[in-house]
Amino acid sequence: MRVDIFSLFPEMFAGPFSSSILKRAVDQGIVNFKIHNIRDYTHDKHHTADDSAYGGGAGMVMKPGPVFEAVETVQAQALDMKDKKVSVILLTPQGRKLTQQMAEDLAKSDWLMLICGHYEGVDERIRQHLATDEISIGDYVLTGGELAAMVIADAVIRLLPGVLGSGESLINESHTGGLLEYPQYTRPEVFRGWAVPEILTSGNHGEIAKWRRRQSIIRTAERRPDMLKVVELNNKEQEIVADLSTQKSNEEDV
Ligand code: 6GU
Numbered sequence: 001m002r003v004d005i006f007s008l009f010p011e012m013f014a015g016p017f018s019s020s021i022l023k024r025a026v027d028q029g030i031v032n033f034k035i036h037n038i039r040d041y042t043h044d045k046h047h048t049a050d051d052s053a054y055g056g057g058a059g060m061v062m063k064p065g066p067v068f069e070a071v072e073t074v075q076a077q078a079l080d081m082k083d084k085k086v087s088v089i090l091l092t093p094q095g096r097k098l099t100q101q102m103a104e105d106l107a108k109s110d111w112l113m114l115i116c117g118h119y120e121g122v123d124e125r126i127r128q129h130l131a132t133d134e135i136s137i138g139d140y141v142l143t144g145g146e147l148a149a150m151v152i153a154d155a156v157i158r159l160l161p162g163v164l165g166s167g168e169s170l171i172n173e174s175h176t177g178g179l180l181e182y183p184q185y186t187r188p189e190v191f192r193g194w195a196v197p198e199i200l201t202s203g204n205h206g207e208i209a210k211w212r213r214r215q216s217i218i219r220t221a222e223r224r225p226d227m228l229k230v231v232e233l234n235n236k237e238q239e240i241v242a243d244l245s246t247q248k249s250n251e252e253d254v
Helices: 020-027 064-077 100-106 124-129 146-157 205-223 235-253
Strands: 002-007 032-037 050-052 060-062 086-097 111-116 133-136
Touching: 002 064, 002 146, 020 146, 032 064, 060 064, 064 111, 064 124, 086 100, 086 124, 086 146, 100 146, 111 146, 133 146, 205 235
Parallel strands: 002 032, 002 111, 086 111, 086 133
Antiparallel strands: 050 060
16 A cells, blocks of 8 residues: 655654554555655745635635645656555544544555645645545544544554554454454463453353453443444343443442
8 A cells, every 4th residue: 555644744754654563564565655745845935835814813724735736746756556546635623533444444545645734724625626535533633634644544554464463463353343342361360469350261262252242242331332333233242231231220229
């Protein structure tokens, strides 16, 4: 996958892509990153990338010219990407909120272009005529789209075939399959007097799988009841959820 990131603060990207799993993905040639400084596509002496808003008001707006020129220059140079599936994503708090499903869909792209919004906003024509999608990473405001671009790149790249090693499985993790992950334990068996649930040391893999599924359901019901509305549970599993809510209302009655 090719990933091009357009930013006014390219130096912010030095960390995440030079360590751990993302670095390995780059080293193995699974992903090809390029970070572009939008300011390089300005033509005035002061390299102006923003301007005041038409209609007045406080705050600056990112100019359309440098952003269009940056994206179009990179597109024109990428001869090998001519008929590839490209997503041009504007990072903005007004975008669709990122989900695991969206990350899985983006992982099918051949080419991601991520445009980091800044200042009070970006000229509307960037949304209308350049971006194919707008994404937010949650209901809070960041100083710019850079951290959001890193979050999206991380969530997408770890899904690409070959990026995760055998010890870093995509199976059974939170949000895949619509439930949160079950509790995990490692050695020692007793830590400061707190023992690992007995079932996990029993060696009975069938019972362990059942316990984990049940714990996933309980945990999701307690922490993210909204997620349970969309996940498919069998009758027995629905009973677990029902029992939990009776328990809860009994406790509230006490
Ligand atoms: Cl994509 N940008 C900014 N500035 N703030 C955000 C965001 C993006 N997603 C959540 N908050």
